[in-house]
Amino acid sequence: MVLNLQKDISLRPYNTFGIDVKSKFFVGVQSTDELKAVLKQHQRAQLLILGGGSNLLLTQDFEGLTIRIETRGIEIVLEDDRSARVKVAAGENWHDFVLWCLENDLGGVENLALIPGSVGAAPIQNIGAYGIELREVFESCEALSIKTGQIKIFNKADCQFGYRNSIFKNALKGQYIITSAQFNLTKAPHQVNTSYRVLSEKLVAKSLDIQSIAKAVIEIRSDKLPNTSQIGNSGSFFKNPVISLKEFIELQQQYPEIPHYPDQGGKIKIPAAWLIESIGYKGYRKNDAGVHQNQALVLVNYGNASGAEINKLALQIRGKVLESFAIELEFEVNIL
Numbered sequence: 099m100v101l102n103l104q105k106d107i108s109l110r111p112y113n114t115f116g117i118d119v120k121s122k123f124f125v126g127v128q129s130t131d132e133l134k135a136v137l138k139q140h141q142r143a144q145l146l147i148l149g150g151g152s153n154l155l156l157t158q159d160f161e162g163l164t165i166r167i168e169t170r171g172i173e174i175v176l177e178d179d180r181s182a183r184v185k186v187a188a189g190e191n192w193h194d195f196v197l198w199c200l201e202n203d204l205g206g207v208e209n210l211a212l213i214p215g216s217v218g219a220a221p222i223q224n225i226g227a228y229g230i231e232l233r234e235v236f237e238s239c240e241a242l243s244i245k246t247g248q249i250k251i252f253n254k255a256d257c258q259f260g261y262r263n264s265i266f267k268n269a270l271k272g273q274y275i276i277t278s279a280q281f282n283l284t285k286a287p288h289q290v291n292t293s294y295r296v297l298s299e300k301l302v303a304k305s306l307d308i309q310s311i312a313k314a315v316i317e318i319r320s321d322k323l324p325n326t327s328q329i330g331n332s333g334s335f336f337k338n339p340v341i342s343l344k345e346f347i348e349l350q351q352q353y354p355e356i357p358h359y360p361d362q363g364g365k366i367k368i369p370a371a372w373l374i375e376s377i378g379y380k381g382y383r384k385n386d387a388g389v390h391q392n393q394a395l396v397l398v399n400y401g402n403a404s405g406a407e408i409n410k411l412a413l414q415i416r417g418k419v420l421e422s423f424a425i426e427l428e429f430e431v432n433i434l
Contacts, residue, residue, distance in 0.1 A: 101125050101136060112166060113151035114214055116330030117405045121146065121164040128168045128189075130277045134247050136165055145244065146434065147275055149216030150191065152332055153223060155412075155433045157405035167218055167275070172198055175280065183237055185280045188218025192225070200312055205288035206235040206281065208312040209297070212319045214326060214333055218276040221252075222266040223430070224259045228315055229294035233259040235281045241266075241274035249277065261361075262337050262430055322393045330399030331390065335412060336370040337428040349423065370419075370427055371395045377418045387411050409433055 107124035110116055123143070127133045144162030148154075169189035176183040182204055186195055196211045209228040213220075221239050225232045238253045258265040266274060290306050292298045300314040324331050341349070346366040350356055353376075361367040374380060374394035381391040386403035389411070390396040397408055416427045 101127070101132060107164070109148075109151075109156060109160070109164065112148055112164075113154050113156055114326040114330065115155055115332055115399050115405070115408065116326075117156045117399065117403075117408075119156045119159050119405065121160045121162075123163040124166070125163065126166040126168045128170070130169070130242065130249070133165070133167070133242060133275065133277065136163075137242075137244060137247060145272075149189065149219045150214055152214035152216075152326070153219060153431055155332065155405050155408055155431050157409050157433060160434070165275075167216065167277075169277065171278075177285075180285055182283050182285060183280055184283055185278055186217045187278050188216060188276050190217045191215075192217055192220055196312065199283060200309055203286055203308070204283040205286075205290070205308040206283040208308040209291055209294075209315055211312040211315045217279055221257060221259075221276060221279055222264055223262055224257075224264050226262065228297045228318075229291045231259070231261075233257070235283060237280040237282050239276050239279040241276045243274055245273065250274070261340065323396060324390055324392075324398060329390075330401075330403070331396050332431045334370075334395040335397045335429060335431050336374070336395055336415075337430050338367050338370045339373075339425050339427060340365050340367050341425065342366070345424075349425075353423075368425065373419045373423055373425065373427070374415055377415075377422055379415055379418070382411075384411065389415070405433075 104124045107121050108118055109121050110118040125136055127136055140163050146160050146162060146164040148164055148166045167189045169187040171187040172190060173185050174182050175185045192215050193212050195217055196207050199207050209230045210225060213225050213227060220232050221236060233254060236254050238251055240249050240251055242249055288308050290311055292301055296318060297314060300318060304310050340361050343364055343366060346358060357369050357372050359367045371394040379389045380394040382389045386400040387407040388398050388400060390398050397412060399408060420426050
């Protein structure tokens, strides 16, 4: 199998931050067999696996082999009168998959509309938005072992999902490449989730179906978040911190107005955007690296910022939040 291996390729078109760094070698794969062949031919290469490039900040040239997953395919593999199990290739665009579900009147992912990235990256991150997380519809995924070339099936328990987290970001980081995922979706009549306050307010006096929810989510995200084709960004750069009730009570005494939400295990989730805005960084800009004016969670590249400049800004914000609130923000974005 002969694949088009390219040399010294700019990764600017392949990451949503629009960072101009080079990869020494680059190849796109359109099937699992092609992926296996590449891995077999380059067993000792340092690898960078790219899907949509939407959860990544590149700070330097990459001296290894970048493999872009370009597989396609969506199919119903099991269904009855009430539900359908859908298998999706890892290279499919996540939002395009959500639109496919809406067109086929399948519910469960409408709250996750307009999230950037590929289907293969979604379980790694356990993507979530507006009251739901991927794990709520996830059935399983197939993943290729980089070391052995064997396919392994991971069910929901195997993936060890947490808040924007999974086993693929921890114990198995860098060991597997997800090749497909399966999701359990509902048929009409759907049970919809409008628990997220901003979403429920948007839907007042409107019909509650999966199409209207997706439309509302798209409108909210479009108002708050910059379009990656216009301004380089990676969506939310920081996770919302989760702290103990004791820590929260102490913090609330200092900042009575601090917004908060209950989390699992009696803990409290604090909006990172509020923390960042409170220290004056919403709308901040230095050269072409900045914080978006409508959403403090989003770091942006206004044109020619380097990954190092954006990383420096992220570290600066994290340090100021720690200094002011004794809370250490975690990055959602992978930094290379």
